[in-house]
Structures are given as C-alpha cells and as structure tokens.
Amino acid sequence: MKDIQNSEQIQTVGSSLSGKIYTTYDQLVEAFGAPTFMDYNPDEKIQVEWVLLIDGIVATIYNWKLGYVPYDLYDWHIGGFNKGEVEAVQAALNIYKEECLS
Numbered sequence: 578m579k580d581i582q583n584s585e586q587i588q589t590v591g592s593s594l595s596g597k598i599y600t601t602y603d604q605l606v607e608a609f610g611a612p613t614f615m616d617y618n619p620d621e622k623i624q625v626e627w628v629l630l631i632d633g634i635v636a637t638i639y640n641w642k643l644g645y646v647p648y649d650l651y652d653w654h655i656g657g658f659n660k661g662e663v664e665a666v667q668a669a670l671n672i673y674k675e676e677c678l679s
Contacts (some may be wrong), residue, residue, distance in 0.1 A: 578632055579623075579632055579665075579668065579672060580630075580631070580632050580633075581609060581629060581630070581631050581632075581669060582629065582630040583609055583610045583611075583613055583627060583628065583629055584628060585613050585614065586611065587628045587629070587630050587635060587658070588599055588635070588636065589628055589635060589637055592635065592637060592656045592657050592658055593657075593659075594654055594655070594656050594657055595655050595656060595662050595663050596655045596662075596663035597652045597653060597654055597655060598638070598652070598653050598655055598663070598666055598670065599651070599652050599653075600626070600650065600651070600653060600669060600670060601648065601649060601650055601651070602646065602647060602648045602649075602651070603648070604648050604655070604670065604673070604674075605627065605653065605670075607673055607677075608669055608672075608673035609627050609629060609669070610627075611639070612625045612626060612627050612652060613626055613627050613628040613629075613674050614626045614628070615646070617640045617646070617649070618627045618642075619644035619645060622641060622642050623640060623641065624640055624643065624644070624645060624646045625631060625639065625640055625646045626638065626639035626640075627639070629666075631662075631666065631668075631669055632665060633666040634657065634660055634661050634662050634665045635657050635658055635660075635662065635675060636655060636656070636657045636662035636663075636665055636666050637654075637655070637656040637662075638653050638654070638655055638656075638666060639653065639654050640653065640654070640655065643653050
C-alpha cells in the first residue's frame with residue numbers, strides 16, 4: 578500500500594509536466610480521493626487538479642487547456658519535479674485497479 582496525501586498544502590511551485598496517464602476522472606477519484614482543486618471556468622487553463630504526495634514524491638494530476646472537466650478516458654497531465662512522479666502515479670493507480678479486481 579502506498580502512502581498518499583492529497584492536500585493543497587503540498588508545495589508545487591516550480592513543478593512542470595513530467596508525463597501523462599490515460600484514465601478516467603472516476604478512476605482518479607477512486608484512487609486519490611476528490612480533486613484538490615476544481616474550477617469550472619472554461620477560461621482557466623486547468624479545471625481540475627490533484628496535488629499529491631505519494632511516498633514522499635510530489636505529483637500533480639490535471640487537465641490542460643480543455644475548458645471543461647474530462648470525465649471519460651483522457652490523457653491526464655502529470656506534473657512534478659522529475660523525481661519519479663509519473664511512476665508513482667501509475668503504481669498507485671495500478672494498486673487501485675488490482676484492489677477493484679480482487
């Protein structure tokens with residue numbers, strides 16, 4: 578089991594895009610909880626974002642320049658400090674999926 582924190586208190590200043598993950602909004606909510614930030618304003622670059630600390634690794638998951646929250650399959654952006662955040666997000670999502678199947 579991974580130690581996952583979802584908090585607006587996690588420092589993300591200076592983070593940037595590290596990769597993407599193809600999944601649904603619902604799977605992200607099941608794996609990581611409710612989004613840390615939601616903004617339905619279509620003029621904003623991001624409408625939904627998770628700010629996570631996964632086993633000590635900072636990771637953000639967000640949509641980018643869509644103008645809406647994608648609920649179906651989508652290539653979600655993963656941001657961080659290039660310290661394994663893509664792998665950490667993928668591993669945590671895989672654990673969630675395995676638990677659902679058992």
